[in-house]
Amino acid sequence: MEISRKVVPYFLELSPSLKLQPVKTIFIIRHAKSDQSFFGNDFERPLNDRGKNDAPMMAKRLKHKQPVIDAFISSPAKRAKKTAEFFANEFGKKDGDVILVSPLYQAPAPVFYEVISALSGDLNTIAVFSHNPGITNFINSLIDDMSIDNMPTCGIFAIKTDITNWEAFAKAEKEFLFFDYPKLSS
Numbered sequence: 001m002e003i004s005r006k007v008v009p010y011f012l013e014l015s016p017s018l019k020l021q022p023v024k025t026i027f028i029i030r031h032a033k034s035d036q037s038f039f040g041n042d043f044e045r046p047l048n049d050r051g052k053n054d055a056p057m058m059a060k061r062l063k064h065k066q067p068v069i070d071a072f073i074s075s076p077a078k079r080a081k082k083t084a085e086f087f088a089n090e091f092g093k094k095d096g097d098v099i100l101v102s103p104l105y106q107a108p109a110p111v112f113y114e115v116i117s118a119l120s121g122d123l124n125t126i127a128v129f130s131h132n133p134g135i136t137n138f139i140n141s142l143i144d145d146m147s148i149d150n151m152p153t154c155g156i157f158a159i160k161t162d163i164t165n166w167e168a169f170a171k172a173e174k175e176f177l178f179f180d181y182p183k184l185s186s
Helices: 049-065 078-090 109-117 134-142
Strands: 012-014 020-022 024-030 071-074 125-130 156-161 175-180
Touching (some): 024 134, 078 125, 109 134
Antiparallel strands (some): 012 020, 156 175
16 A cells, blocks of 8 residues: 555655554744844844845745644744744745744753743744754754754754653654755755
8 A cells, every 4th residue: 555645744654554643844944134233132133135035935945845834933033023923824824823932042052942932832843943053052952963064044954863751852863855945946
């Protein structure tokens, strides 16, 4: 019997015994390009025109690869929140559905692990929106033989792990899925 990926979402995979096993998938997304000419509080820095174009484009590219995301979790900083809202809207969610987590603003890598490990086990696929340099450092801590120099604005780094609860995320083996960003040809 052949099962198409159209029938079984890719967060579910067939095990050798043909039982469906949950797989946790995470999309780590840096906020879109912000307005560097903004002279106010860094927390309030908005997206610039390029960021406002890149975020919906990257959301569409992600939806093409992954049609369902259970939760959109973001730093509450204006540029990260707005990026998350563009993605949430593309996936049929409202702006208010974005979960704002204050520690993700200027978070070092360990904070990402803390935030993710506290998530409900009911969530199988999540998108996390945050900032550099923490987001690059977090990505570089995930997979031993892989690293990136810099997470580009509106870049998406995707991994999956065979766990049933997020609290096991830090110690779990992770598998790289893809890395995409606006200047990469689609």
